[in-house]
Amino acid sequence: MELKQFKISVLPLRDKLLNYARKLTESPDDAEDAVQEVLLKLWNKRLELEQYRSIEAFAMTMTHNLCMDMWRTRHTTNVPLEYVQDATPSGTPERLLEIKDEIRLMREIIDSLPALQRTIMKMKDIEEYETEEIANITGCNPEAIRSNLSRARKKVREIYLQTIQERIRRNQA
Structure with a gap:
């Protein structure tokens, strides 16, 4: 055109x-x-x-x-702490702090992803868009969406597990 x-x-x-x-x-x-x-x-x-x-x-x-x-x-x-408290009926202050730290950690990990992977992961896993909708919005084909989503999830899982293992080692030392 x-x-x-x-x-x-x-x-x-x-x-x-x-x-x-x-x-x-x-x-x-x-x-x-x-x-x-x-x-x-x-x-x-x-x-x-x-x-x-x-x-x-x-x-x-x-x-x-x-x-x-x-x-x-x-x-x-930004998920307010009140929502976290409502979501955890037995929310001791220590547990609420742990949950808040986990949310912050996940945000940091997701924000460290490449832009396209970050966008696709947020749209699919957080905002619950369908693959076809994401493809229409981003201009990528559905296979590229699935591939980027898989890479993003794998990277988040790796970084998360690595961070948790580092915390455990620090606490044991």
Whole structure:
């Protein structure tokens, strides 16, 4: 799709996408950011857009997914201690501190992954997206999603076990 065709087919959708994003985000700034990112992604996929039956439906789906990502990021990045306490009925202060340390450790490990693996792992394991949804959002094929997810999980497991073993050795010394 050339620039002229993009201007005719995609840019007129901007207002509709913006209205939808405002309803989902309840923030004009976040809605503007989401639509801007969707339009950028559509521009980057302009050569593939002709394979979709409805560019509008594709754009709306992208907007929806991006707004949901923004919402999830805002509501899942920092788990307050109260939620950890609610999740553990026999939450002694020591146990709550251990859980908080485990959450911090897992965040650090996940944040140390390469960007694509980190994104895919968060979307699949934390935000519970389906593989096809992740593929649509990231532009990767489903096999690449599965492969990156497998590598990410393996790396997280290795680092986690290594860290735990180091802690045990330190405590025994």
